[in-house]
Amino acid sequence: MTVLVVTNDFPPRQGGIETFVRALCDELPDPVVFTSHTSADKSYDRTLDFPVIRDRTSMLLPTPRVTRRAVQLLHEYDADRVLFGAAAPLGLMGPALRQAGAQRIVALSHGHETWWASLPATRQALRRIGDSADAVTTVSAWCEQRIARALSPKATIERLTPGVDTARFFPGCGxxxxxxxxxxxxxxxxxxxxxxxxxxxxxxxxxxxxxxxxxxxxxxxxxxxxxxxxxxxxxxxxxxxxxxxxxxxxxxxxxxxxxxxxxxxxxxxxxxxxxxxxxxxxxxxxxxxxxxxxxxxxxxxxxxxxxxxxxxxxxxxxxxxxxxxxxxxxxxxxxxxxxxxxxxxxxxxxxxxxxxxxxxxxxxxxx
Structure with missing residues (x-):
C-alpha cells in the first residue's frame, strides 16, 4: 500500500516538524513524498530510498494547481493512503484526494493548528479538514484540548507523538x-x-x-x-x-x-x-x-x-x-x-x- 505524503515540512529544511515527518517516512512501507522546493534539495533527495517530488514553489498551498498535482501523483504511484505532514492548510485537499481514490487520510497537527482552532474563519477550515480525514493527530495533550473543540463530533482525533532516536542521542555521544x-x-x-x-x-x-x-x-x-x-x-x-x-x-x-x-x-x-x-x-x-x-x-x-x-x-x-x-x-x-x-x-x-x-x-x- 503506497502512502502519498503531502508536506511543506521536509529536509533539508531543519526543524522539529521536518524531523517528525522525515522519521515517520521511515516507518511507512512504501512512501512517496510530495513537498515544496528548498535550497540543496536535489542532493538531499538523492540520499533517500523513496521518491520525493518537489513542487516548483517554496511553499505548498491547497490551490487548484497543487491539488491537481497531488491527485496526479496519487494515480501515478498507485497510492491509496494519504498523510498530510501538517493538517492546516494542506488538509483542505482531502476531499479531492478522497474522490481520486484515497482510502485512508491522516492529517498531522502540530502547534499552529491551535491558533487555527481559535479564530472564527480558520476554525471553520480546520473543521472541514477534520471531517475529510480519517484521523487528525496531535503531538501533546494541550494541543489535543485546543484542537478538539474546533472539530465536529464526527471527526476522529488521535495522539501521535514524535519519537527520539536513542542511537543518536545517548550519554557520551561526543x-x-x-x-x-x-x-x-x-x-x-x-x-x-x-x-x-x-x-x-x-x-x-x-x-x-x-x-x-x-x-x-x-x-x-x-x-x-x-x-x-x-x-x-x-x-x-x-x-x-x-x-x-x-x-x-x-x-x-x-x-x-x-x-x-x-x-x-x-x-x-x-x-x-x-x-x-x-x-x-x-x-x-x-x-x-x-x-x-x-x-x-x-x-x-x-x-x-x-x-x-x-x-x-x-x-x-x-x-x-x-x-x-x-x-x-x-x-x-x-x-x-x-x-x-x-x-x-x-x-x-x-x-x-x-x-x-x-x-x-x-x-x-x-x-
Missing amino acids: GDEVRERLGLRGPVVACVSRLIPRKGQDTLIRAWPRVLAAVPDAVLLLVGGGPDRHRLETLAKPLGDAVRFTGAVPWQDLPPYVDAADVFAMPTRTRRFGLEPEALGIVTLEAAATGKPVVVGDSGGTADTVRHGETGYLVDPYNPVATAVRLIELLTDPGRAQAFGRAGRAWVEAEWTWARSGAKLRGLLDV
Whole structure:
C-alpha cells in the first residue's frame, strides 16, 4: 500500500516538524513524498530510498494547481493512503484526494493548528479538514484540548507523538570533543534551538548573572542560528565569554552539542496572545535521551516532555530568577542532576520511540 505524503515540512529544511515527518517516512512501507522546493534539495533527495517530488514553489498551498498535482501523483504511484505532514492548510485537499481514490487520510497537527482552532474563519477550515480525514493527530495533550473543540463530533482525533532516536542521542555521544574544541572547562548549560523569541534564550541570559554568582565558571552555550541572534548577542555582551554562541549547526551534528551540557535548558514561552505556543519540544526529549536534566518553560505542550522533579523542572519562562534557581540547584548538586538524567533516559527509551510512533501511524493508515 503506497502512502502519498503531502508536506511543506521536509529536509533539508531543519526543524522539529521536518524531523517528525522525515522519521515517520521511515516507518511507512512504501512512501512517496510530495513537498515544496528548498535550497540543496536535489542532493538531499538523492540520499533517500523513496521518491520525493518537489513542487516548483517554496511553499505548498491547497490551490487548484497543487491539488491537481497531488491527485496526479496519487494515480501515478498507485497510492491509496494519504498523510498530510501538517493538517492546516494542506488538509483542505482531502476531499479531492478522497474522490481520486484515497482510502485512508491522516492529517498531522502540530502547534499552529491551535491558533487555527481559535479564530472564527480558520476554525471553520480546520473543521472541514477534520471531517475529510480519517484521523487528525496531535503531538501533546494541550494541543489535543485546543484542537478538539474546533472539530465536529464526527471527526476522529488521535495522539501521535514524535519519537527520539536513542542511537543518536545517548550519554557520551561526543560531548567531550565539543567541550575540548570550544574550550569549555566549567559546568555548561546548553540550549539547542533556533534563536527566536519563543524559545526564551533571553530569559537564560537574564538569569545568567545569578547563576554566575553561585557557579562562577559556568558557561551558557546557545546552539543554533536564527533571526534573534543580534538582539541576544547585545543582551549577552556584558557577560563576556560566559555566554557562547555557536551559530547554526547541521541537524546531523547536534547530538554532541547536547551531550556537552551538564544541564539542558529551554525556557520556551507562549507569545502573540496565545497564538504562538510550543506544541511539544522534541529537543527536550532528545536531551533527556542524552542523559541530561532539563529545565523547560511551561508553554503549551511542554509539560508532556518533562516529569517535574524526576527528569527536570518546568519553570515560568518569563521569570529569570525562578529559572536561575533551578539551574543553580542542578549545577551545584551533580548527584541530583545525574539522577534526573538517568531517569530521563529510561523514560524516553520506554515511551518515546519511533517504533511506537510508527506502529500507531500504520494503524491509523491501516497499512
